[in-house]
Amino acid sequence: MPTPVVDVWGGVSPEPRSAIPSAPEPHDEWPLDGGTAWVYYSPLNRRQLIRPVILSDGFSSGGSELDRLWNGLEENGDFRFISELHATGRDVIILGYNDRTASIKDNADTAIDCIRRALAERVGRSKLVVGGFSMGGLVTRYALAKMEQDPTLPDHETALHLSYDSPHHGGWLPVSLQGFIHFATDHFGEDPIVGQFIRLFSGLLNSPAAKQMARWYIAKADDTPAPASERVEFLRELDELGGWPRNVRRIGVANGVDTGTGNGIKPDVTAVRGDGTTLQDTWLKTQGQGDRVVARLQKKGGQPTEVRTSGLPEIDGAPGGLFTLPLPDGSDPGSFGLAGLLMRGLRNTVDEGGIPTSCFIPSVSAVAAGDIDDQKALYAPITPDRSELDAFLCAGRNEGHTTMTEELGAWIVNEIVATA
Incomplete structure (x- = not known):
């Protein structure tokens, strides 16, 4: 890898x-x-x-x-x-x-x-x-x-x-992917083939800057998504300035x-699934509204963990800059593609479902024109008076x-x- x-x-x-x-x-x-x-x-x-x-x-x-x-x-x-x-x-x-x-x-x-x-x-x-x-x-x-x-x-x-x-x-990093990174760190962080890469991405996800930027963060796979305390403090201090x-x-x-035109990624569909030597029926879904199970994570022979969300918008498909992940071989697996890459490295068969990536910085965030937790604002035309x-x-x-x-x-x- x-x-x-x-x-x-x-x-x-x-x-x-x-x-x-x-x-x-x-x-x-x-x-x-x-x-x-x-x-x-x-x-x-x-x-x-x-x-x-x-x-x-x-x-x-x-x-x-x-x-x-x-x-x-x-x-x-x-x-x-x-x-x-x-x-x-x-x-x-x-x-x-x-x-x-x-x-x-x-x-x-x-x-x-x-x-x-x-x-x-x-x-x-x-x-x-x-x-x-x-x-x-x-x-x-x-x-x-x-x-x-x-x-x-x-x-x-x-x-x-x-x-x-x-x-x-x-910014948006799929909660399902966050859950998978935490799960992979807990179970495979010392894997001789991909352990170093899992730890690298875990370090990025849990870094001070990422916590300040991410609109939703989970510290472990079964957490409730919410702004990290670091983000709350940063926004308070920015407001004071x-x-x-x-x-x-x-x-x-x-x-x-x-x-307001999205990128074509549909909500609540399986983006990547892995099964094989180390994983059992492990999958990540794109974000949907309402109460959702966005990921099922299971080590072979272990108990499954579900990643749940409630009240989040259909943000993977929202208008905005797409998540990119350049690799040395010139490929770009994207956000869900990253999960597929790690699943393969963990010696599993992977079905990527044709959804390699997701929205990362919604347009309304980039031009400061609306809250990204608002489904209507995400997909509404942006006018100068909103920014x-x-x-x-x-x-x-x-x-x-x-x-x-x-x-x-x-x-x-x-x-x-x-x-x-």
């Missing part, structure tokens, strides 16, 4: 590690408290920081990787985001973290350190553009809001905050549509989370030019 490259919840590159070319040498590199900033000056600015644009990495395993970030922004989509920003005279600062699973608040302090360094290095008085991809949009949102409220911190001098498919109102930075223009994009953003754009189709496209990337560049 190949070693996974877990840029699932925030990395912008869908390429396998072995296929990623090296990024160009940055013009400058700033060691930060908790991370690193890689600086690429616009060719128009003669190696001076004149119009800074800070782009934050998001959630993933381990530390940020410049090669992966560069290629996701510049090489892997159909739009060369950094080159286009450089052509407008903007200097690009790619912000990475030592631990992308750390608390959003901890990485927000690293973002603040980066902003302060950018202000110190800046030539002239042009205001900053600050934002990020996936959770990076939430990290920088918190950082700017904190800088406005904390009298010990300087003025952030930022004109625009941008977010790219960020979980402003929470005003919720958003107040003195900046707020823009965002979604990798899902704004028409907490000053301007937003949703994709023309439901596509992979943080996919860089000309449609979304060019819109952001135009907004930056018009604002900062």
Whole structure:
């Protein structure tokens, strides 16, 4: 079984590690408290920081990787985001973290350190553009809001905050999959073939950042889904900071549509089933409304465990950015496909049911236009008056989370030019 490259919840590159070319040498590199900033000056600015644009990495395993970030922004989509920003005279600062699973608040302090360094290095008085991809949009949102409220911190001098498919109102990881990961950790975490991968995904699921982001979380397979205490505390503290930075223009994009049209995944159907050497009639279903058994988990010869939900919406099929899981061989099993991959690694026969993945960041969350626990809001057309953003754009189709496209990337560049 190949070693996974877990840029699932925030990395912008869908390429396998072995296929990623090296990024160009940055013009400058700033060691930060908790991370690193890689600086690429616009060719128009003669190696001076004149119009800074800070782009934050998001959630993933381990530390940020410049090669992966560069290629996701510049090489892997159909739009060369950094080159286009450089052509407008903007200097690009790619912000990475030592631990992308750390608390959003901890990485927000690293973002603040980066902003302060950018202000110190800046030539002239042009205001900053600050934002990020996936959770990076939430990290920088918190950082700017904190800088406005904390009298010990300087003025952030930022004109625009941008977010790219960020979980402003929470993200979705199927409760059935969460239950399976907990079950697999308990029973097969030391398996000689796939144990290390099970522990890796368990660590991601149970990390501070994942708990803060996930709208529903379970700590064990038979738990009742609810926001984790870490999320409740984070939202309370964000609200105490005003919720958003107040003195900046707020823009965002979604990798899902704004028409209310879902991705075609039906609710309450079996997405993956495994049976064989180590598992017995173990299956995961897509999320349905009402009281549902969304997973049946059984070790061969053991007692079955049921994963139950009540009152959740049909969110697997909702409009939004799709859960992606790039692997080194170039494949992308998706959310339910991950369960199938682990089932096979545990030496079982697997029926994947034609449903490899699910919605990850609903469009209403990415553009802060509705609660993702609201069935009607998830599937309703999104209008500007519903959003907490000053301007937003949703994709023309439901596509992979943080996919860089000309449609979304060019819109952001135009907004930056018009604002900062």
